[in-house]
Structures are given as C-alpha cells and as structure tokens.
Amino acid sequence: MALIKVENLTKIYNTTAVPVKALNNVSVEFEKGEFTAIVGPSGSGKTTFLNMIGGLDKPSEGQIIVDGVKLADLKGSKLVEYRLHHIGFVFQAYNLIPVFSALENVEFIMLLQGVPKKERQQRARELLEAVGLGDRLNNRPGQLSGGQQQRVAVARALASRPEFVLADEPTANLDSKSADDLLDLMENLNQKYNMTFIFSTHDARVIKRARRVVTLRDGAVVNDQTSN
Amino acid sequence: MILALAWKNIWRNKTRSLIVILAIAFGLWGGLLSGGLMVAMGNSMVNSAIDRDLGHIQIHHPRYDENKDIRRFVPNTPLVLQKLKTVDGISDITTRSRFLGIASSATSSFPVQITGIYPDQEKKVTRLFERIKQGTYFKSKRKNAILIGEKLAHRLNLRLHSKLVLGFEGLQGELINVACRVEGIYKTESSQFDEMNVYLPAEFLFKSLASQPVFHEIAIRLNDASLLPSQTEQIKRLFPDLKVESWKERSPETAFIADLMILYTYFFLVFIFFAVLFGITNTMLMSVVDRVRELGMLMAIGMKKNLVFGMILLESLLLSLTGGLVGIVIGGLTLKLTNHSGINLSIFKASLESFGSSSILYPTLPTEMYLMLTFLIVLIANLAAIMPAIKAIRLEPARAIRTV
Ligand SMILES: Nc1ncnc2c1ncn2[C@@H]1O[C@H](COP(=O)(O)OP(=O)(O)OP(=O)(O)O)[C@@H](O)[C@H]1O
Numbered sequence: 001m002a003l004i005k006v007e008n009l010t011k012i013y014n015t016t017a018v019p020v021k022a023l024n025n026v027s028v029e030f031e032k033g034e035f036t037a038i039v040g041p042s043g044s045g046k047t048t049f050l051n052m053i054g055g056l057d058k059p060s061e062g063q064i065i066v067d068g069v070k071l072a073d074l075k076g077s078k079l080v081e082y083r084l085h086h087i088g089f090v091f092q093a094y095n096l097i098p099v100f101s102a103l104e105n106v107e108f109i110m111l112l113q114g115v116p117k118k119e120r121q122q123r124a125r126e127l128l129e130a131v132g133l134g135d136r137l138n139n140r141p142g143q144l145s146g147g148q149q150q151r152v153a154v155a156r157a158l159a160s161r162p163e164f165v166l167a168d169e170p171t172a173n174l175d176s177k178s179a180d181d182l183l184d185l186m187e188n189l190n191q192k193y194n195m196t197f198i199f200s201t202h203d204a205r206v207i208k209r210a211r212r213v214v215t216l217r218d219g220a221v222v223n224d225q226t227s228n
Numbered sequence: 229m230i231l232a233l234a235w236k237n238i239w240r241n242k243t244r245s246l247i248v249i250l251a252i253a254f255g256l257w258g259g260l261l262s263g264g265l266m267v268a269m270g271n272s273m274v275n276s277a278i279d280r281d282l283g284h285i286q287i288h289h290p291r292y293d294e295n296k297d298i299r300r301f302v303p304n305t306p307l308v309l310q311k312l313k314t315v316d317g318i319s320d321i322t323t324r325s326r327f328l329g330i331a332s333s334a335t336s337s338f339p340v341q342i343t344g345i346y347p348d349q350e351k352k353v354t355r356l357f358e359r360i361k362q363g364t365y366f367k368s369k370r371k372n373a374i375l376i377g378e379k380l381a382h383r384l385n386l387r388l389h390s391k392l393v394l395g396f397e398g399l400q401g402e403l404i405n406v407a408c409r410v411e412g413i414y415k416t417e418s419s420q421f422d423e424m425n426v427y428l429p430a431e432f433l434f435k436s437l438a439s440q441p442v443f444h445e446i447a448i449r450l451n452d453a454s455l456l457p458s459q460t461e462q463i464k465r466l467f468p469d470l471k472v473e474s475w476k477e478r479s480p481e482t483a484f485i486a487d488l489m490i491l492y493t494y495f496f497l498v499f500i501f502f503a504v505l506f507g508i509t510n511t512m513l514m515s516v517v518d519r520v521r522e523l524g525m526l527m528a529i530g531m532k533k534n535l536v537f538g539m540i541l542l543e544s545l546l547l548s549l550t551g552g553l554v555g556i557v558i559g560g561l562t563l564k565l566t567n568h569s570g571i572n573l574s575i576f577k578a579s580l581e582s583f584g585s586s587s588i589l590y591p592t593l594p595t596e597m598y599l600m601l602t603f604l605i606v607l608i609a610n611l612a613a614i615m616p617a618i619k620a621i622r623l624e625p626a627r628a629i630r631t632v
C-alpha cells in the first residue's frame with residue numbers, strides 16, 4: 001500500500017478578489033523510501049501541495065491518506081500531534097530557533113515529543129555528526145552558513161523519526177555547491193535509513209538528482225517520471 | 229528547556245526588554261517609596277497619639293465615656309494595679325484623675341479636660357515631658373503648677389507663670405474653683421489636643437477635691453507593640469466589670485488612619501501596575517509580531533498551541549519578575565536606608581503636624597506587602613501576555629511561514 005495517497009486534491013484560495021485554483025484535481029501516490037522532486041514554475045502550486053500533505057493546510061476538495069490515516073479526520077491538536085510524530089519538515093528559510101544552538105534546535109523537537117533528556121541529547125549529537133556538523137554543535141544559527149543551517153534543519157526533521165520528510169525548496173537560498181552538498185546528504189539519508197524525501201524545487205541541477213520527478217503546472221500534474 | 233528558551237527570547241531585543249524592565253523597576257521603586265512614606269506618616273500619627281496620651285491600653289469605669297463625670301472613677305484602683313502586676317509584657321502604668329471642666333484666664337474661658345497626674349509616673353508611659361516648649365515639667369515643685377498646651381495659651385492669652393482658674397464639679401456635685409500657675413507650655417503634633425488638655429499634680433487636685441485619690445483612667449504601656457492583641461485580651465478577662473480598651477479601640481480614628489495609609493499604598497501600586505500592564509502588553513505584542521515566521525515554523529513542526537501560549541506567558545512572567553525583582557530590591561533597600569536615617573520633610577512640617585504626624589518620617593512597609601506585590605506582578609504579567617499569546621496561537625502555520 002502507498003505511504004501517501006492523494007485523491008482528487010483541489011485547493012481554491014478565496015482570500016483574494018478572484019478565487020485562485022492553486023491545485024486542480026490532483027491524484028498521486030508516494031511509496032515508502034521515495035526520493036521525489038515536485039517541480040514546476042513559480043505559482044504552479046508546489047508549496048500548496050506540500051502544505052496539504054504536511055497537514056498545514058486543508059484541501060477544498062479531495063483527500064489525503066497517510067499510512068491509512070485520513071488527514072481530514074485529524075482535528076486541532078490531534079493534527080499537530082500527527083505532524084510532530086509522523087512528518088519531518090524542512091522549509092526554505094527560518095527553520096531554526098535563532099537563540100538556540102544547533103544541538104538545542106535538534107533536541108527541541110524531541111522535547112516536544114517527550115523523549116527523555118539523555119536520549120535526545122545523544123540522538124541530536126549523532127544526527128548532527130551524520131549531517132557533518134559534529135564540530136558545530138554549540139553554534140547558533142547566526143553563526144552558521146545557509147547550507148549548514150539547512151543541514152541542521154534536516155537533522156531536526158530526522159530527529160523526530162518521521163514517516164517521511166517534506167522539504168519546500170530547501171536549496172532555494174543556497175549556492176550551487178551547498179545545494180549539491182545538501183542533496184548528497186539527503187540522498188545519503190534516504191539510502192541509509194530508507195527515509196522518504198519529498199522536496200520541491202525549480203533548480204534544474206537539483207531536479208536531476210531526484211529519482212522521481214512530479215511536474216505541476218497551473219495546479220495540475222502534467223508529468224510524473226521515475227528514473228530506474 | 230522551555231524556560232531557557234523563554235529567557236533567551238526576552239533578550240533578543242535587549243533595548244526593548246530593558247525599557248520594560250526599567251519601567252517596572254522604577255514604577256515599583258516610586259510606588260514602594262511613596263507607600264513607605266505614607267505608612268511612615270500613619271505610623272508617626274499612631275506613635276504620636278500613643279506617646280502623647282493614649283499609651284497602649286487604657287482602663288476606665290464602664291460608663292466613664294458617657295459624660296466623663298468625676299464620679300465615674302475606676303473603683304478600688306489599688307486592687308486593679310495589684311492584679312495588673314500578674315500580666316506580662318507591661319512596661320509601665322500611669323494612673324490619672326481626669327474629668328471635664330472650664331479653664332479661665334483674666335480675659336476669657338474655655339472648656340478643657342483636666343488631668344491630675346503623678347508627673348514621674350506619667351513620664352514612664354507618655355512623652356508629654358519632651359514636649360515642653362516654655363517653662364518646665366513640674367520642676368518648680370509648686371503645688372498648684374499646671375501645664376497647658378500652646379493653643380490654649382494663645383486662646384486664653386496666657387503666658388508662663390500666668391494665673392489660670394479651673395472650674396469643675398466636685399465629687400458631691402459642688403462647684404470647685406482652683407487657681408493655678410502656668411508652669412509649662414507644651415506643644416504636641418496635635419493642636420486640637422493642645423487646646424483642650426491641662427495637666428496638674430494629682431496630689432493638688434485631690435486636696436482641692438478634699439477627697440481620697442480617685443482615678444478615672446489607667447494607661448498602660450507595653451514593652452512591645454506586637455503584644456497588644458494578646459495582652460489586651462488578657463487584661464479584659466482580668467477585669468470583666470471595667471472598660472479595657474487597646475489604643476485602637478480607644479482611638480479608632482487613629483487606627484483607621486494607619487490602615488488608610490496601607491490601603492492608599494495598595495491603590496497607588498495597583499495604579500502603577502495598570503500603567504505597567506500596557507507597557508508589557510505592548511512589548512510582548514511586538515515580540516510576537518517580530519517572530520511570526522518562527523512561531524509559524526514551531527507550530528508547523530509540532531509545537532502545540534497551549535505550549536506556545538505557555539511560552540509567551542512565561543516570557544512575560546520572566547520579563548516582569550526581572551523588573552519586579554530589581555524594583556523590589558532597590559525599593560526595599562531605599563526603604564531600609566531611609567528607615568534608618570529618616571526622611572526630614574520639615575518643609576511640610578506645618579501640614580504634617582496638622583495631621584498629627586511628625587515631620588521626620590521613617591519609611592517602612594509591612595512585609596506582607598512585598599508578598600502581595602510579587603503576587604500582583606505575576607498577575608499583571610499573565611494578564612499582559614494574554615492578548616499577545618492569543619495572537620500567537622491564532623497564527624496559521626502555513627500562512628505564517630510564507631509571511632515575508
Ligand atoms: N494564501 C494564499 N491566498 C491566495 N492565493 C494563494 C495563497 N497561497 C498561494 N496562493 C496562490 O496559489 C498559487 C500557487 O501558489 P504556490 O505558492 O503553491 O506556488 P509555488 O509553486 O510554490 O510557487 P513558488 O515556486 O513561487 O514557490 C499561486 O497562484 C499563488 O498566488
């Protein structure tokens with residue numbers, strides 16, 4: 001059975017004078033262990049799509065089923081709880097708490113989960129070493145480069161032991177070298193832990209690294225390609 | 229970890245937080261100091277009243293107060309004094325013969341309260357002897373010496389060594405007139421008191437009355453004012469047939485004024501806190517607005533709303549408690565220092581004295597007021613944070629993150 005099942009997903013934003021159909025009847029499935037890029041031009045609906053699967057926004061029509069759970073059935077704090085335990089998030093920017101060190105940032109999500117202090121400190125340290133920041137544990141985000149900050153965000157996303165990781169344009173603010181490094185890291189984690197990654201991008205170099213590429217245009221899936 | 233986060237968050241905008249902290253600290257400081265002065269004034273009024281004439285506890289004939297009739301004296305005073313010896317905590321006792329009469333000079337007359345005292349014994353209970361402005365406190369040993377207040381001296385046009393005639397009803401209802409010589413003129417904080425009280429030696433008074441000693445008032449001074457409630461109770465039980473009153477019962481208006489000062493201080497502080505409340509709300513609101521994306525991110529990754537709410541409340545609490553602590557410490561220290569040396573408000577001497585207060589004040593506040601203050605700060609901090617915290621949890625993570 002698919003890990004994530006998206007059925008007839010439509011999202012209409014009514015906040016503006018003219019309603020915007022950001023997603024139009026999208027049906028797509030994702031399996032465990034995928035390494036998938038959601039691509040498309042600006043305004044094509046990538047962020048909207050990821051927010052829907054991430055339980056950050058509600059569909060206008062259609063439904064999303066993650067591991068047999070209908071996201072629409074989860075209300076209020078149940079949904080927050082679900083995100084906390086099942087989904088890892090990496091955003092384009094502002095991922096981290098600026099007053100906390102890298103270590104504390106990774107620890108924090110486990111604190112929310114109720115992981116005991118000893119365990120969360122050890123896991124945070126291991127993960128930061130795994131993302132190549134073993135020597136930056138006590139640096140605050142302000143003392144880290146953009147690429148390093150995104151690595152901390154990836155470490156944080158994995159720390160909660162989620163079902164899958166959603167990353168909305170994780171490389172958008174990075175130079176190409178840092179972007180490559182981050183992709184290396186994600187690919188590595190994908191293979192090592194069979195961790196599912198779904199990320200959006202419009203960077204051609206990043207697209208090439210994905211094993212599956214889902215292309216959106218005007219809120220609809222226009223192409224869905226899997227390489228080997 | 230949440231506590232550490234809240235604490236660190238406060239210091240993200242140092243200037244903004246410092247301003248609020250200082251506002252709270254100085255507000256409290258001013259509040260404590262003016263409150264301390266008010267309470268000091270109240271205490272001074274109380275102490276003046278006690279030292280002037282009241283003492284701590286008084287005993288009377290149960291119906292003495294109806295008309296202060298000379299015949300309503302305390303029966304069998306020696307036995308009463310004997311029994312009082314069994315009560316602990318009493319520093320000294322003075323017995324007074326006290327009733328109403330008329331004081332007349334060559335030019336005019338005025339109704340007064342005549343008090344016959346044993347000067348040496350009276351000295352141990354009240355401090356009238358320190359208030360002599362002209363003449364002496366029964367130094368001359370002249371039998372018909374009398375002490376009068378400055379106000380009465382003015383009213384009756386009397387000077388030192390002037391002749392003064394007291395007229396009053398005797399024990400058998402006969403009219404008695406005695407001539408006295410002004411031996412001393414006193415002035416207390418209360419000009420009203422000075423106008424209507426004259427003191428003369430008890431022996432002379434009894435001779436004029438042609439009677440055995442009769443005492444209408446027994447005034448008791450305690451070693452320690454804190455013994456007042458317990459010792460009053462004990463003495464009341466000892467003399468069920470007499471009227472035993474603490475100074476608070478004897479002079480409720482004095483007690484009321486002391487309480488009023490404390491009440492006033494609370495009002496003042498609550499007022500200051502209301503101003504501070506808006507300051508904190510504003511700061512917390514700005515801090516939430518500054519962090520919209522971050523709060524959105526936190527809620528997106530799984531921080532529950534009540535935890536976000538709690539974090540904002542905690543930040544407000546830490547901010548306020550820091551300011552409160554600084555304020556209480558500098559306020560408390562200022563009070564301690566000035567309590568030692570006293571604050572000389574002699575520029576307001578006239579108005580302070582018309583209230584019956586001394587012009588040198590020793591600011592102080594009751595300890596429970598500090599506890600109350602801490603409680604108030606906590607309350608205000610929470611109140612102030614409610615609106616910003618609600619704003620924070622109303623953020624929709626998806627939209628908050630997109631906010632540029
Ligand atoms: N909150 C909103 N209210 C109204 N319209 C919105 C809102 N969010 C997105 N949209 C619109 O929905 C459409 C899809 O936006 P979305 O952000 O999902 O695209 P995107 O592919 O992520 O674009 P980009 O590459 O620029 O990030 C756009 O036309 C956008 O203007």
Ligand SMILES: [Mg+2]
Nearest residue numbers: 046047048168
């Ligand atoms: Mg986007």
